[in-house]
Amino acid sequence: MADLPVADNMIDIICDLRQFDQDVDDVGSVQLLWQQIGEQIKGKTIRDGKAITVTLPEGQVNLWFVDTNGISQIGPDTFFRIIDLLRSPKLLYQCAICGQYGPFRCVACEDTGQERRLCANHAHTIKDELRAYCREHIPRCQCRTDCHEQATFRCRRCHNLFGNHYHRQHPHDQLVDYCYWCYRVLFETCEAPGCRRLGRSKCAFQTRNMATPCQKPLCSEHSYQWKIWGPHNRGVTLCEQHKQVLGTTDPADLLFMMLTAQAPYARRGKRQSLPNPFRLRRIINRNRVVGLTFDQLGHSLRSLESQVSGWNKRTEGNYRYLIRNYFETTGGIGNAESELLTQVRAFYQATLGWSAAQQITGLEITDRYYKPGQPPRYRVQLHLNTSNKGPFIGPRGTTINQLRQQLNLEIDL
Secondary structure, three states: OOOOOOOOOEEEEEEEOOOEOOOOOOHHHHHHHHHHHHHHHOOOEOOOOOEEEEEEOOEEEEEEEEEOOOOOEOOOOOEEEEEEEEOOOOOOOEOOOOOOEOOEEEHHHHHOOOOOEEOOOOOEEOOOOOOEEOHHHOOEOOOOOOOOOEOOEEOOOOOOEEOHHHEEEEOOEEEEEEEHHHHHHHHOEOOOOOOOOEOOEEOOOOOOOOOOOOOOEEOOOOOEEEOOOOOOOOOEEEOHHHHOOHHHOOHHHHHHHHHHOOOOEEEOOEEOOOOOHHHHHHHHHOOOOOOOOHHHHHHHHHHOHHHHHHOOHHHHHHHHHHHHHHHHHHOOHHHHHHHHHHHHHHHHHHHOOHHHHHOEEEEEEEEEEOOOOOOOEEEEEEEEOOOOOHHHHOHHHHHHHHHHHHHOEEEEO
C-alpha cells in the first residue's frame, strides 16, 4: 500500500483511550469516535508534547500532540494523523477470588480438569517451588505429630512438606531447609561425654506417660540396641541411662515401647513381627530380679487395652496381633508343663532312682521353637531343691543330653 500524502496542515497525534470505556478496535469505531471529538477541539490552542482532554459520555479521551507541524490552533481545515492508540490492557485471566489479574493456576485443580486462576495475594506457594495452590488445596504439614498446619517448605533430605514449626536451616547455608527430624539426623552430635561423632541414632525410650521418646542423639558406639526382633536385626535404640532401667520399668511400659517401635524389614514390604509370648517374656525378664510369669504378662497386656483407641493403625495392629498370639499360645501351657514334668521325673527315676526324681520340684516352659514339618521343641527350666546338679547332668553331660534327645527339649537347670 502506498504511503498517504502528508499535508502542510497535518498534525500527528496519539489518542489515549485508557479512561474511555467503549471498545475502539477497528477503523469504523475510530472514525465514529473522531466524529464526536472533531467538533469539540476546533479552535483549541495546541503545542508539541501537550495534550487536550475531551470528555464524552463514555469517558475521557486525551489527545497528545506529537508533531503540530508549526500549527498553533486547530482550524476547520486541519488534518490529523493518529499514529497510535493507547488502551487499557484487556484482563484475560481473572483471580477466582477477587477478580484481579490472576497469573497463577492451582495445580491441584488442574489435576481434576479444572482451571482456577489466582492473583499473587490469593495463590499459596511453597518456598522455592513454582507451584501454586488455591485455599481448598493448600498442602498440609507432614510432621509426625499430625498437626495438619499449612505447609510452607520442602525438606531437602526427605522431600516431604512441613509447616514453619518443623523448619530448621542448614548450619552453614541459610538457603537450605530441613525438617526437624532430618536436621537431627544430619547435624546433631552424640551426647555421650567427650564424644563429637554425629548422633544419628536416637534413644527411643518412652513410657505411656511420656509425650515423646527420649530422643537423645547417640553415635553407634554409645547407643544400645534392645534386641526384640532377634540377634541379627537392629533393636530399639536406648541411651545408657535408659538401658540401666529396663529391669525396673513397668512391664506394660516395655510392651508399649515394643508396640510403638518401627520394626525392621524381614523382606521387601514385610516388617518383622513381634516375638512370640515365650520370647517376649524372656526379653522382659532379662534384666529383672524377679521374673514375670505368663499371668503377669497377660495382665500387663490387658492393661493397655484402654489406650488402644488413641494409637495409630500400625500400633493398634501390633497390639491386636500380640494379645491374640498370647491367648492362643498360653491356652494349654499349664497342661503341657504338667505332662513334661511327669515325663522328666519318670526319666530321672529310671536313670538315677526315686530320690533323685523327687528332688525335681517344678518345670517351667520358657520358650518354644518351630521347624517346618516337625513338632514344637520346648525350652524348659527345671527347678531342683538341691544345689548338686552333677547327677542330673551326668558325666560330660551324657544324662541330660539323653533326656534332651528323648523328650525333644532344651533344658536349663
